[in-house]
Amino acid sequence: MTLHGHVREIEQALEGRATGRDAQVTDSWRRCVELYKMDPARADPAHIVTEPELRQHRKQAEWMISAARSGLQNLFRQVAGQNYVLLLANAEGVCVDFFGDPSFESELRQSGLYLGADWSEELAGTCGVGACLVSGEPITIHQDDHFGNAHTGLSCTAAPIYDSLGHLAAVLDISLLRSPSPKRSQNLAMSLVTTSARRVEMANLMAESRREWVLRLSSSPEFLDVDPEAAVSLDGAGRVIGFTRAAQRLLGGDVPLLGTPVDELLHMSVDDLPDLMRDRPTEDRLVHLRDGGALFGHAISPQAPRTRPSAPALQARSSAVQGLAGPDPAMSQLLARAEKLAPTGVPLLISGEMGTGKTRLARAIHLAGKAEALLQIDCAALGVEDLRARLGGCAASGTLLLRRIEDLPEDSRRVLVAELDARRQLRVIATTTADLSAAVGQGAFPATLYHRVSGAQLALPPLRQRQDLGWMIERMLRRRAPEGVRLTPSARVELLGRFWTGNLRELEQVLDVAVALAEGDVIDAPDLPPAPDAPKADAAPEESLEQVLESCHWNMALAARRLGVNRSTVLRRMRKAGLRAPG
Numbered sequence: 001m002t003l004h005g006h007v008r009e010i011e012q013a014l015e016g017r018a019t020g021r022d023a024q025v026t027d028s029w030r031r032c033v034e035l036y037k038m039d040p041a042r043a044d045p046a047h048i049v050t051e052p053e054l055r056q057h058r059k060q061a062e063w064m065i066s067a068a069r070s071g072l073q074n075l076f077r078q079v080a081g082q083n084y085v086l087l088l089a090n091a092e093g094v095c096v097d098f099f100g101d102p103s104f105e106s107e108l109r110q111s112g113l114y115l116g117a118d119w120s121e122e123l124a125g126t127c128g129v130g131a132c133l134v135s136g137e138p139i140t141i142h143q144d145d146h147f148g149n150a151h152t153g154l155s156c157t158a159a160p161i162y163d164s165l166g167h168l169a170a171v172l173d174i175s176l177l178r179s180p181s182p183k184r185s186q187n188l189a190m191s192l193v194t195t196s197a198r199r200v201e202m203a204n205l206m207a208e209s210r211r212e213w214v215l216r217l218s219s220s221p222e223f224l225d226v227d228p229e230a231a232v233s234l235d236g237a238g239r240v241i242g243f244t245r246a247a248q249r250l251l252g253g254d255v256p257l258l259g260t261p262v263d264e265l266l267h268m269s270v271d272d273l274p275d276l277m278r279d280r281p282t283e284d285r286l287v288h289l290r291d292g293g294a295l296f297g298h299a300i301s302p303q304a305p306r307t308r309p310s311a312p313a314l315q316a317r318s319s320a321v322q323g324l325a326g327p328d329p330a331m332s333q334l335l336a337r338a339e340k341l342a343p344t345g346v347p348l349l350i351s352g353e354m355g356t357g358k359t360r361l362a363r364a365i366h367l368a369g370k371a372e373a374l375l376q377i378d379c380a381a382l383g384v385e386d387l388r389a390r391l392g393g394c395a396a397s398g399t400l401l402l403r404r405i406e407d408l409p410e411d412s413r414r415v416l417v418a419e420l421d422a423r424r425q426l427r428v429i430a431t432t433t434a435d436l437s438a439a440v441g442q443g444a445f446p447a448t449l450y451h452r453v454s455g456a457q458l459a460l461p462p463l464r465q466r467q468d469l470g471w472m473i474e475r476m477l478r479r480r481a482p483e484g485v486r487l488t489p490s491a492r493v494e495l496l497g498r499f500w501t502g503n504l505r506e507l508e509q510v511l512d513v514a515v516a517l518a519e520g521d522v523i524d525a526p527d528l529p530p531a532p533d534a535p536k537a538d539a540a541p542e543e544s545l546e547q548v549l550e551s552c553h554w555n556m557a558l559a560a561r562r563l564g565v566n567r568s569t570v571l572r573r574m575r576k577a578g579l580r581a582p583g
């Protein structure tokens, strides 16, 4: 386009006439004329800061340059041979890092595609870096989108880089001295530059958050662990203390993320973070958004501090254990013991019926302990070779979690004893649904192995005996359904009265079904899948009924659950035995 045509088009755009340019471009043109009083006919040369000024700018941007460097190098490798130039500009628009083909150096320098060039909009007019800094959004300024006549040959695509507090800290720009004329030729450049900016933000957040929980998010399970879309860092109470730009978009929308508790953004609390760690299958690490959507989550625990851990990190670790139960005296006692045992190397045996949360408790203890690595081995039918191979991957001083140790085949039991003796630094936590001490007495489990895994024992109660069942239902429901979804009183009574043979796992599944079947915001009794038959309890003699009622504080639903009968049977037996609840 001729200079006259360019000037004419800018005038038309400012008069509000359609020119076919992007709104971002015409907005910038308007700022150039009305705010910075610029003249599009002038061909001002690129503005280059002095050497001492550049040193100062680079010094201030040092942290960003180091966070961005490997991202820039990667990006440069991807576009090698295509004459692209990469610029990293600071928040003032000054180019503080640069990758380009040295054979074009003098041409690049002249065009301002070089270290020290100041691309702020008020100096350079409409340009990639300048317009990106003002709008805070990725942008392509292609050829005569540029305002000043000196730059109308360039094509610049720029993406903002935000720091972990949400401030625009830098701009990553990929530019061409000469480009094909359709603007869409730069679509790939846009995709490369926005991806790189996202990765730089992620690298920066990770580097800053070594002592904090980080929750990384992705809409695709395949990329969750390798290239997540967004991340937040959280303090011990679960409040956001850092985030990437994509996290603001995904979780916050217009609500500021900083300081917001994670349970206001997602259907989960800080206590659920251990469930989202990498040793769980990716498909199980689903987190539900408040707007009904869902993403895959990857939680990274605070790294073991070299010095004293910070208060929030300590809180996060201890809440991993404490947060496992609601108001239930027996559970509180058990978790307090677990917390004291966590930092020791004492081998722990966690027993309980299936699905009572043994594995989850073991993982929380690991988190609250000193070991960094956790290796979980499922013992059922694990042959000698597989056992050796799995143990081969175990860090010398990590935690070894042996699930269902009673199901380890006989040959493997002998090998495990020898392996544990050779790896005394390992912290062993075993889980079992069996009464292992009785099994030892009957000769069904080797005493040698028993004594290596049972330095201290933690026996998890079945769900039907827990007084925090109501709390647990509410907590699990909140993880599955939006805030407004609630249980009708009859559905709640039905759940509180069940026997729960499958314990917490069964409760999770019942709620999954109920949430899926519920109409609107209300879960009613018919939405609940039928309860499996409770195992037939031995006819309880009347004396023991009174004992059971006493221990349940005369709570009929709890007593019925413990006895595996329904409430009316308890009432009938009470009448027959002449028992009455104390007034």
Ligand SMILES: Nc1ncnc2c1ncn2[C@@H]1O[C@H](COP(=O)(O)OP(=O)(O)OP(=O)(O)O)[C@@H](O)[C@H]1O
Pocket: 275, 323, 324, 325, 352, 353, 354, 355, 356, 357, 358, 359, 360, 361, 403, 404, 431, 433, 476, 504, 505, 508
């Ligand atoms: N405190 C808890 N809060 C919420 N969910 C829990 C809790 N404890 C366990 N769960 C959930 O209940 C399910 C069963 O827990 P877990 O696998 O720890 O039980 P388990 O006793 O090890 O089972 P198994 O006997 O089959 O080995 C899991 O999906 C787990 O996430």
